[in-house]
Amino acid sequence: MFLDNWPISLTMLFGSFIAGASSEGGGAIAFPVFTLVFELTPTIARNFSFAIQSVGMTAASLIILDRKIKIEKKAIIFSSIGGLLGLYFGTFFILELIEPKLIKLLFVSLWLSFGVVLFIKNNILKIVSNSDELKVSNYEILFLIFFGFIGGIVSSVFGNGLDMVIFCFLTLYFKLEEKIATPTSVIIMAINTVCGFVLHHLIVKDISPLVFDYWLVSIPIVILFAPLGAIIINKFKTESIAKFLIFIVLIQFLGAIIILQPGLKILLYCFAVVSFGTTVFLLLLKNRKHRQVLKPKI
Numbered sequence: 001m002f003l004d005n006w007p008i009s010l011t012m013l014f015g016s017f018i019a020g021a022s023s024e025g026g027g028a029i030a031f032p033v034f035t036l037v038f039e040l041t042p043t044i045a046r047n048f049s050f051a052i053q054s055v056g057m058t059a060a061s062l063i064i065l066d067r068k069i070k071i072e073k074k075a076i077i078f079s080s081i082g083g084l085l086g087l088y089f090g091t092f093f094i095l096e097l098i099e100p101k102l103i104k105l106l107f108v109s110l111w112l113s114f115g116v117v118l119f120i121k122n123n124i125l126k127i128v129s130n131s132d133e134l135k136v137s138n139y140e141i142l143f144l145i146f147f148g149f150i151g152g153i154v155s156s157v158f159g160n161g162l163d164m165v166i167f168c169f170l171t172l173y174f175k176l177e178e179k180i181a182t183p184t185s186v187i188i189m190a191i192n193t194v195c196g197f198v199l200h201h202l203i204v205k206d207i208s209p210l211v212f213d214y215w216l217v218s219i220p221i222v223i224l225f226a227p228l229g230a231i232i233i234n235k236f237k238t239e240s241i242a243k244f245l246i247f248i249v250l251i252q253f254l255g256a257i258i259i260l261q262p263g264l265k266i267l268l269y270c271f272a273v274v275s276f277g278t279t280v281f282l283l284l285l286k287n288r289k290h291r292q293v294l295k296p297k298i
Helices: 002-021 027-037 042-066 073-093 100-124 138-158 162-172 178-204 209-233 238-260 264-286
Strands: none
Touching: 002 027, 002 042, 002 178, 002 209, 027 042, 027 100, 027 238, 042 138, 042 178, 042 209, 073 138, 073 162, 073 178, 100 138, 100 162, 100 238, 100 264, 138 162, 138 178, 162 178, 162 264, 178 209
């Protein structure tokens, strides 16, 4: 099986490391590579993302808990509640409405909007996410559930995305440090992917034998490299983590455009998604919980 499917194992070597080291799950690498490079269907790519992240991100989560890396339990609890509701809603009411090619490009477009705002925050506005504690009021609990619900819908389509949405909300609105928001988002996504895998395997029953083959040749890789990513990233500075994320989303978007060569109509859809996502994230940044002092220019 390894001889037949070694490109899958190699893909997940990088994907699982990034999953443990960032707010991107392994599906953020697997989904575009599977659909754009290997030309697999979005259904296979999504289901594989759920399957492999249920192992890799769970392994990373166990390392995070074992090493007592700082996380925010309130964010995990309430975002996961919304995420599970969104996962169910998206699976049964959204999936059939989107054509496969458009799904591929919407994925990278949504991530690009995240990268744009992260760049604006760190390099133009020079805003520092310096809060090491999440103080949540009653109505902000509803915000966590709501954004978890939106992220759950995104994950239901791509097999990934809840972690990114919550990471953005925590860092942009609550000013939570990236070094705390990252492991928090990893645990949130681990919960969501396990439930997504169970949902598609036992209820929807659309996980093909091919997905299980890919899953088996990837498990030995991700249980090592996802925890390794979680350990290593905790030693990096916040600015380095942000630059790392921006680089990944930019490469994903450019690669998708080059490979798929979409027409004008789909490009306009992508532009709309990037614009909408950027606007939402900027509104979060503008209305963050407490005004911050700009980082002094050196």
